[in-house]
């Protein structure tokens with residue numbers, strides 16, 4: 134799958150933003166006043182910024198309101214509804230903390246759960262795709278949720294939670310990679326089933342239907358850079374999880390947290406890039422590609 | 424509405440004969456022509472006159488080489504367009520309701536004025552039947568020429584999809600695959616029509632007819648009979664001649 138920068142930014146920063154909102158919502162002793170303002174501003178910049186980045190990915194962003202209508206079947210629609218509900222409730226909850234020094238806890242809980250709902254619905258957009266065997270697995274929502282919870286805890290300065298959750302997120306990434314590398318073969322879809330010609334003999338793509346490229350090849354047959362996949366996996370594992378956890382454990386206070394946050398963002402960007410770049414769509418089979 | 428309707432009795436679709444298709448791409452061109460000049464956003468081209476040309480097409484013809492265990496390889500031309508699946512995953516993922524399946528005849532369409540161009544339906548289609556038009560930013564796909572097949576302004580013989588009408592080899596057939604008595608259903612029955620990627624559970628309406636088995640060439644050699652040993656019964660002039668010649672130095676025994 135083509136790793137579109139807008140979608141990678143959206144996944145990375147919305148994940149962190151809604152993760153932070155979750156922790157703010159469930160904080161027993163939440164910050165108030167200016168400190169609360171800083172936390173909520175950061176969460177909203179990341180969450181809303183991510184959503185805006187993904188809007189730029191659309192062919193007709195001006196029609197986005199229509200995307201709220203099909204929640205009965207569409208995970209994208211559900212994601213939109215969750216996002217608006219979470220952002221609205223958390224804005225009210227945040228306003229209570231910032232301006233009135235009041236903790237309306239139930240609002241925070243519901244808003245926090247809806248924030249997790251955004252992460253889950255986002256992950257299901259990918260995990261529902263029969264056409265991308267690597268994604269169609271429980272490890273996709275598990276990875277997305279743990280990344281948001283771990284990264285959110287890091288931003289919310291919940292050091293113990295952050296340490297444990299980042300380790301779990303790193304493990305989820307390992308599972309996702311290990312299982313993912315075997316999903317295409319396990320799906321049983323090959324050029325033989327795609328063409329239905331396997332009963333005659335072994336099928337190879339002889340001539341493509343067009344001399345140039347097209348939407349399908351650009352979007353689904355992304356092969357560039359896959360050869361660096363193992364190196365990138367190592368980088369994203371080190372930067373995303375190992376260094377942040379070590380920094381939290383062994384570096385002093387704010388300095389350690391700063392190192393952890395910056396490394397984590399860089400590592401997660403690499404991980405999100407790999408999530409797309411390594412995903413094989415079955416339509417590439419028709420072109421003799423992967 | 425992107426909820427799928429209950430399966431319709433009428434299932435309009437195509438039957439494509441892989442035995443007959445000669446890979447001329449005429450169906451590709453007539454499809455592009457009709458669907459650029461008629462319903463919906465035109466099918467745009469980018470850099471049409473440069474080395475990096477690309478464009479939107481609703482029907483594309485691949486070619487595959489199939490090597491049997493024994494004998495020579497076969498070249499099979501393989502036209503591919505939307506299969507108007509019964510369990511169309513492209514419909515249910517659509518967030519806007521732009522993508523839908525008609526309850527009356529099963530045709531899968533996009534309402535272009537509702538489409539936000541998110542591309543998810545193309546992600547969900549296993550067959551590469553949907554392309555986001557780079558100029559219009561909306562999703563394009565085969566309409567089964569819905570603006571021809573019911574069009575009373577066209578002469579009767581033109582009320583079929585442009586690709587079917589144009590195919591010089593008669594490799595494309597259009598009809599109601601929900602009716603077991605229809606000509607297309609009969610053809611599928613007779614020739615063992617099959618689904619593409621049946622394991623994905625999309626239940627395509629369009630069917631493909633397999634290439635017929637190749638004839639095995641009989642071993643014909645017009646001169647061979649003359650080289651058979653003659654007169655093995657050991658009588659007559661020919662036998663004497665055979666013996667006499669064989670007795671000569673270098674003669675065969």
Ligand code: SF4
Nearest residue numbers: 505506507508513548
């Ligand atoms: S072939 Fe693709 S676009 Fe057409 S109905 Fe099936 S899944 Fe949808």
Ligand code: SF4
Nearest residue numbers: 517538539541542544
């Ligand atoms: S590209 Fe258009 S038709 Fe396809 S899922 Fe998005 S809104 Fe629906």
Ligand code: SF4
Nearest residue numbers: 444445447448450590
């Ligand atoms: S027009 Fe007919 S013969 Fe030519 S490529 Fe299309 S299906 Fe094959």
